[in-house]
Amino acid sequence: MLALILGALLLLVTACGGGGGSGAGDGDSNDGKGAGKVENAASVAVVTIAPKDEAKAVATTGALKVSADKGKLTTVTVQDDKGNPVEGKLTADGTSWEPLRHLAGATKYKVHAIAKDAEGRESAKDTTFTTLVPKNTFIGHYTPEDGSTVGVGMPVSINFTRGITEPEAVEKAITVTAEPSVPIEGHWFGNDRLDFRPEKYWAAGTKVTVKLNLDGVEGRPGVYGEQAKSVTFTIGRSQVSTVDASAKTMKVVRDGKQIRNIPITAGAPSTTTYNGQMVISEKYAVTRMNGATVGFGGEYDIKDVPHAMRLSTSGTFVHGNYWASSGTFGSANVSHGCVGLRDIRGGGNNGTPSAWFYNSSLIGDVVIVKNSKDKQIAPDNGLNGWNMSWSEWIK
Template sequence: MAGCSSSGGSAASGYGQPQGRAKPNTASRAVVTILPKDGADSVATSGALKITAAQGKLTTVEVADSKGTEVQGEIAADGASWSPTAHLAAATQYKVHAIAKDSEGRESAKDTTFTTLVPKNTFIGQYTPEDGSTVGVGMPVSINFSRGITDPEAVEKAIKVTAVPAVRIEGHWFGNDRLDFSPKDYWAAGTKVTVELNLDGVEGRPGVYGKQKKSISFTIGRRQVSTVDASAKTMKVERDGAIIKTLPITAGAPSTTTYNGQMVISEKYKVTRMNGATVGFGGEYDIRDVPHAMRLSTSGTFVHGNYWAPSSTFGSSNVSHGCVGLQDARGAGDSSTPAAWFYDRSIIGDVVIVKNSKDKQITPENGLNGWTMNWPDWTA
């Protein structure tokens, strides 16, 4: 029977009894606060999302929309707060998951859901060049907004333009409805350019929000820069550093001179109508079939074919209303003419420089002609 008891022991120290009492688990002192509150709707797309921690430090913050697209943000150095680095999209539901730790390493977590506002008024950006296009070395990224922008900083921040090979690219506003991006010098031939428009949810003016979120890309083709000498009445076409052709031209007559400056081809038309009444020349001309026309300015400057002037005009006289004319055939059907030759070898974004004209320099907003500005003014 002695085998059924322990000698010299006591019931308190019997097998299976605790040797000591453990400290009970205690909750984390850290308190996570998320604004807006759980379930909120019509939340502003900027400035409303705030995540903070008291009596602890944030360690994890995850914010994503219903498709799983994450909102990028940063936890402050002291761990007390998290802020998004970009605006939120409009009419979108977001889920927030945040964790903080107190001084003893105990975690406190919080999860919320909210929905951003549905805009009553919106704007878009109409951009050039087109997605997938190949353009000349002078082509800027030009975005025209459908509504005047009163918060240009917010809008510009939401647009990212990058290039391979990498080059510094800066934006410049022309008024409140146009934003162009370009490098300091012409693009290098072969450059790949990507434009990311993250305008959805950007409040461009009070109560007016962007509604675009898309990415476009284009490629810079060969380098072609043509120089028109209005005094010598010639145009030298330079391709990849070599002069490949010198063409006789006619520039603006003494009373209707051609602008000087660096201009970019923005449109091409095999045949188009040119009416003087649309550019301030009244009824002086209305030519319904101008061949091989390429636009250089919004105000009506073109390089185009001319079939109505005698062939002796080109290279000897300036007779146009401000355009640069090249000898051509009516109907644009003769590929052997100087105008057809130049048209066939030009693309949108090619540069045409006019010099030695008795006129002023073209203004940068008159077409895609920001190259007339110096870099400090462009970046100011």
């Protein structure tokens, strides 16, 4: 019995040992020279990522590039330290990738890239780097306010805290979209103000979204944006009012229908009112108007002007007037360039034409002045870019 057991063990050892003898040698020869080596060989594709791993103070534009040699990129993912992805574009031949936009300042990024060689074998690389910490920064002060409902003439207007010498880079970092969709274009007034608008007034009910992706944008040498914000606002009903300075009336049109014709007083012959399309940019239930602040010296200083709505930066308002006789409105132009409506002292909801118009108006509503013996208002004097043709605007 013991002999049988020993014989069986001997056979088992011989069988196992035989698998590692001459047969194993043949197998090793195939692994070294045959198809087995091709299947298990390393990829010849080489992934290169710039900047180098763990690099510091990296520029926010132009520094990040991913490329593949002896292969094509199949995967490139870039994320910041909060997990936000960086969009990029792969070249048609698959050998190079670059981000579509600038990177944020003072931010750590992680890069993961994979390339395949001609045999389909993959090569991967992972790196991290941190962008520069800006010493000098700028932001954009925007209007209208987030969440507001405004009139059909309201542009998106952004005033920058530093003069911009790289307007294309800054404008590229700002997107304005509308629902329903409509083409929207930007226009620079000088080097510190950028406005956006469609060709015609917004349609009532439009939802507008503004994305300020300024963080990391080099707006001028050594000066970087530090703002990343999304703003939305809604266009309310359509209201466009037309002041006829000669006829001394203002027709108020709501959603295409005239709802009121109001007697007004416009600028006197020596202080005429600007012609043109103007947008209400501010509303004050009561405000002070001092002629010295708009170049009229001490001609007037009224501390309690009621129902005032600004139409220009230079001081044009449509406002209540309680100091002129009621017979003035609709019969004489006596103002210093503003459009006056009959009112009483103290303002409030007092039933006068001025109170009605104030309560019926939104910031962003349009007031058009015609037939005044004055020039057309400059498009940058207030939110009044509508006084430029579309071809001028997009030039």
